[in-house]
Amino acid sequence: MGEVKVGRKSVVLSPSPHLARRLNAQRVARYTMLLATTMSVIVTVGIVASLFPTAVRTMITIGSQIIGISWAPLFEPPEYGILPLFTGTIFIVAIAMLVAVPVGLAAAIFLSDYATFNLRRVVKPILEILAGIPTVVLGLFGLYVINPLYVEKYWPIGEPLAYSALGAGFVTGILIVPIIASVADDALSAVPRAMREAAYALGATRREVASKVVFNAGLSGVVAALILAFARAFGETTIALMVAGSFPKFTANPGDPMMSLSAFIGFAGIGDAEVGSNAYNTIFLIGAILFLITLIFNIVGNRIIARYREAYE
Amino acid sequence: MSQTISLKGRLSLRRTLIDGAFRFFLYLSIFISLGMIFWIVSSLWNEAGWLLSWDLLTKYPSYDIDNAGFQSPLVGSLWVVGIATLVALPTGLLTALYLEEFAGKGNKFSRLIELNIQNLAGVPAVVFGLIGLAFIVRGFVKWGFTVGSAAAVIAMLMLPVIIIVSREAIRAVPPSYREGALALGATPWQAVWRLVLPSAIPGTATGSILAVSRAIGESAPLLLLGALSFVTFNPTGLDSPFTIMPLTIFKYASDSREEFQILASAGSLILMTVLFILNLIAIILRDIATRKRNV
Amino acid sequence: MSNDLQTAPSHTEFVDNNQGSAAQMNEVKSGPRIIDPVFTLEDVSVSYGKYVAVTDVNLQIPSNDITAFIGPSGCGKSTLIRTLNRTNDLIPGASVAGKVMYHDADLYDSKASAVEIRRRIGMVFQKPNPFPKSIYENVAFGPKVNGRPKKSELDAIVEKSLRGAALWDEVKDRLGASALGLSGGQQQRLCIARSLAVQPEVILMDEPCSALDPIATLRIEELMMELKKEYTIVIVTHNMQQAARVSTYTAYFVTEVNPLGDLRTGKLVEYDETKKIFSTPSDPRTEAYVTGKMG
Numbered sequence: 001m002g003e004v005k006v007g008r009k010s011v012v013l014s015p016s017p018h019l020a021r022r023l024n025a026q027r028v029a030r031y032t033m034l035l036a037t038t039m040s041v042i043v044t045v046g047i048v049a050s051l052f053p054t055a056v057r058t059m060i061t062i063g064s065q066i067i068g069i070s071w072a073p074l075f076e077p078p079e080y081g082i083l084p085l086f087t088g089t090i091f092i093v094a095i096a097m098l099v100a101v102p103v104g105l106a107a108a109i110f111l112s113d114y115a116t117f118n119l120r121r122v123v124k125p126i127l128e129i130l131a132g133i134p135t136v137v138l139g140l141f142g143l144y145v146i147n148p149l150y151v152e153k154y155w156p157i158g159e160p161l162a163y164s165a166l167g168a169g170f171v172t173g174i175l176i177v178p179i180i181a182s183v184a185d186d187a188l189s190a191v192p193r194a195m196r197e198a199a200y201a202l203g204a205t206r207r208e209v210a211s212k213v214v215f216n217a218g219l220s221g222v223v224a225a226l227i228l229a230f231a232r233a234f235g236e237t238t239i240a241l242m243v244a245g246s247f248p249k250f251t252a253n254p255g256d257p258m259m260s261l262s263a264f265i266g267f268a269g270i271g272d273a274e275v276g277s278n279a280y281n282t283i284f285l286i287g288a289i290l291f292l293i294t295l296i297f298n299i300v301g302n303r304i305i306a307r308y309r310e311a312y313e
Numbered sequence: 314m315s316q317t318i319s320l321k322g323r324l325s326l327r328r329t330l331i332d333g334a335f336r337f338f339l340y341l342s343i344f345i346s347l348g349m350i351f352w353i354v355s356s357l358w359n360e361a362g363w364l365l366s367w368d369l370l371t372k373y374p375s376y377d378i379d380n381a382g383f384q385s386p387l388v389g390s391l392w393v394v395g396i397a398t399l400v401a402l403p404t405g406l407l408t409a410l411y412l413e414e415f416a417g418k419g420n421k422f423s424r425l426i427e428l429n430i431q432n433l434a435g436v437p438a439v440v441f442g443l444i445g446l447a448f449i450v451r452g453f454v455k456w457g458f459t460v461g462s463a464a465a466v467i468a469m470l471m472l473p474v475i476i477i478v479s480r481e482a483i484r485a486v487p488p489s490y491r492e493g494a495l496a497l498g499a500t501p502w503q504a505v506w507r508l509v510l511p512s513a514i515p516g517t518a519t520g521s522i523l524a525v526s527r528a529i530g531e532s533a534p535l536l537l538l539g540a541l542s543f544v545t546f547n548p549t550g551l552d553s554p555f556t557i558m559p560l561t562i563f564k565y566a567s568d569s570r571e572e573f574q575i576l577a578s579a580g581s582l583i584l585m586t587v588l589f590i591l592n593l594i595a596i597i598l599r600d601i602a603t604r605k606r607n608v
Numbered sequence: 609m610s611n612d613l614q615t616a617p618s619h620t621e622f623v624d625n626n627q628g629s630a631a632q633m634n635e636v637k638s639g640p641r642i643i644d645p646v647f648t649l650e651d652v653s654v655s656y657g658k659y660v661a662v663t664d665v666n667l668q669i670p671s672n673d674i675t676a677f678i679g680p681s682g683c684g685k686s687t688l689i690r691t692l693n694r695t696n697d698l699i700p701g702a703s704v705a706g707k708v709m710y711h712d713a714d715l716y717d718s719k720a721s722a723v724e725i726r727r728r729i730g731m732v733f734q735k736p737n738p739f740p741k742s743i744y745e746n747v748a749f750g751p752k753v754n755g756r757p758k759k760s761e762l763d764a765i766v767e768k769s770l771r772g773a774a775l776w777d778e779v780k781d782r783l784g785a786s787a788l789g790l791s792g793g794q795q796q797r798l799c800i801a802r803s804l805a806v807q808p809e810v811i812l813m814d815e816p817c818s819a820l821d822p823i824a825t826l827r828i829e830e831l832m833m834e835l836k837k838e839y840t841i842v843i844v845t846h847n848m849q850q851a852a853r854v855s856t857y858t859a860y861f862v863t864e865v866n867p868l869g870d871l872r873t874g875k876l877v878e879y880d881e882t883k884k885i886f887s888t889p890s891d892p893r894t895e896a897y898v899t900g901k902m903g
Contacts, residue, residue: 007644007645007646007648007709007710007711007712008644008711008712009644009711009712010711010712010713011710011711011712011713011728012713013710013713013715013717013719013720013721013724013725013728014719014720014721014724015721015723015724016724018754018755019500019721019723019724022500022502022503022723022753023500023721023723025500025502026500026501026502026503029502029506030411030415030502032407033407033408033410033411033415034411035407036403036404036405036407036408036411037407037408037411037412037416037426039404039408039472040408040426040429040430040433040472040473040476041426041429043433043444043469043472044429044432044433046444046448046469047436047440047441047443047444049448050443050444050446050447050448050452051440051443051444051447054447102342103342103345103346104342106338106339106341106342106343107339107342107343107346109339110339110340110342110343114336114339123343125592125596126343126346126347126350127346128523128592128596129350129589129592130346130349130350132523132526132527132530132588132592133350133353133530133585133588134529134530134531134532134559134581134584134585134588135530135531135532135533135559136530136532136559136560136562136563136566136581136584137353137357137530137562137581137584137585138353139563139566140357140562140566140577140578140581141352141353141356141357143566144356144360144566144574144578145352145356162569174349174353177346177349178346181346205324205328205332206332206336207331207332207335207336208332211335228435231435232435234437235436235437235438235439235440236437236533237437237438237439237532237533237536238532238533238536238559238563242563242566242567262437262439262533265439265442265443265537266439266533266536266537269442269443269446269536269537270536270537270541272458272539273446275451283443283537284443284447287439287440287443290437290439290440291436291437291440294435294436294437295432295435295436297435298431298432298434298435299428299432301435302428302431302432302435417700418700419700487737489733489735489737490737490739490740491698492695492698492731492733492737493733493737493738493739493799493802494739494749494753495695495698495723495726496693496695496726496730496731496733496803497726497727497730497749497750497753497754497802497803497805497806498723498724498726498727498728498750498753498754498806499723499749499750499753499754500723500753503753507749507752507753508739512740
């Protein structure tokens, strides 16, 4: 194949000195950005490296004692039955979900299908303010208001005490309402308008469109919202510690004090735990358990969200 | 005679009732959310509103309610979150720029980093306290219970949030800006630095302020860093001992005597005021940002 | 409308006398023989991943003239124009096979810098994309990223470019005002002025009038006629009348559907002088298109 006849004018397209300098600046910027990007990896590696060696060593020492109903690692003789921490956590999270799911989902449906543009602009910041209330303030509210004025007075079972899983669950519920509302709203708002219009054209009312068509179409995102909220409640420390107390009681009465997994870390970690002490070892063990469980929920939740985004984009 | 058609609603009574009840339930849920804020703030106010005065900001923590204030925790919170922001904001912004503009979508590396950031954002806050305890307080950094250690932990906590909000802000910049700049012979970095970044600033600022306000309210990780103590002096540097607002409140709250409850509530009111102002700024900024985009 | 159809294109007249040998002429499989072309495309195919957007393109584009790419949607004409200044590089997975020569240089040579290429070969996009800056800063953007001009030089460049784009008189009193406040047609002329400010040799226009009203379109067309005295212009257009009005050469593309899959691929059918394309096309498909029987 012969040479094609091309233009006679000669041009040089390699970078001029000025452009070479600019490309160098770009290279420096690129490396700086890459360095910044590795920081987040370093943090993750740091978390794993700090938790797991101690956690695994502790787990090996404890062995099968971990299946037990008495958790008292800081006492002599220490007891390592972890079940009370799990029941404590599950009670608090379950109550929180019971409170937050109806309110949060209703708020999401309201935002996606009922609210006018202007109403949305008012309601969204309200939810953000609710999301911005520090957990210590919520804890205070549980401790000073919910526990003494409601749980102690009206809960019929058992003896009234200053701390209760019920109060902690309720307050944690307030914490996760905005999470459910905003993630579920994103999912419902992502449902294509054509689907709504098709349903309206068949004579469906707004409620039927919102609760049947849109809600079903956005269901996976709604589920993701619940999973992420669940993970958030599961790891919440301060509220559990302040409102449910620091007694790892193995009980089925939600009006009783209980201790959650995360609350134990807060509780045992306050006292400047010495490296190698039982307190130090057990908080890393519980930390590793907490990390793994929330990680699983977060991965599942984020996966579901990524999938519905792909479907609608 | 022409036929008359009625367009009046002819839904069955049952359907109308259910629709009405459903609508009522939705409005109720919004009202409940709003009511929660009001309930929380009003009970704090009833408890400690009378105590609020500028003195509370100048006095230091004390067991004597007449001499108690929140200066050192307020200054401590400012130090910790301020330094953490100085570290996390540029790091997060650069990461976001890299992922959105340079890493290339969909390749293995960026997918891995993305997954990592997403999951890091979901790690319970208290776990960040554990890495701080193992590696920064003790371990090889050995900074002890100081402002520096706390700032490092809070910076790690803020990092994924800032990356996520910055990425969203960068993604919202129209690609036509980039195309336009490149068509004029700008390098990709020049297009990013001169055009994409300035356009992403309002969105990033909004998200970052929300991240900062969350960091100010954060208590759990610093429980493990010795912040739950009475510190009656302001920090002076990275190696100072410190306390922060949320944990001073926590400390007062764990005392059963009534005056401490009042102090805790008063501290909460101060903290909420600070956060409310930050939120307000964020909301206003976002309003400006969206209005700019709609022009 | 036809005043330039009558002007005989000066590029083809002495081909044989100058350089033409039979062997060389055979290499260019399609289109008129052009002396000293700005672009020479040889067997060019552009793909996005597995999807081949346009294939087997051979053509030469003359200098200081207007060449139009026409054809139905999906025929690859936009893809092709974007390969002429390597704007396609920005799309992940895009790849170019064959040779794209700019004068005597290969645009896709590993030593060629895409940034340098885009500076010399400007582009105006389908939708006006002024930057969210002042009118002045929009025009000054290119010179600023390409060097550090003095304020006085910059003022002169801005004025010259705005005059070149026939916008100066309309905006000279409000250079500091936001470019986003201009009308669509003014915005597009601003984008042209912005390209002129970096002194390109070629201006590529990707459906520059498709977002404009007829009057604004007419002004842009007049401007193009003016600009071709100094610049080489390649325009992609959906509008056949526009191609007939402004261009000297026209390339007609079609979409071929792959019988195996439903993949569509663009193909160059005919490339010739515009007056020939619109009067006596040699391919029946071209005739069907320009007489409105299809597409």
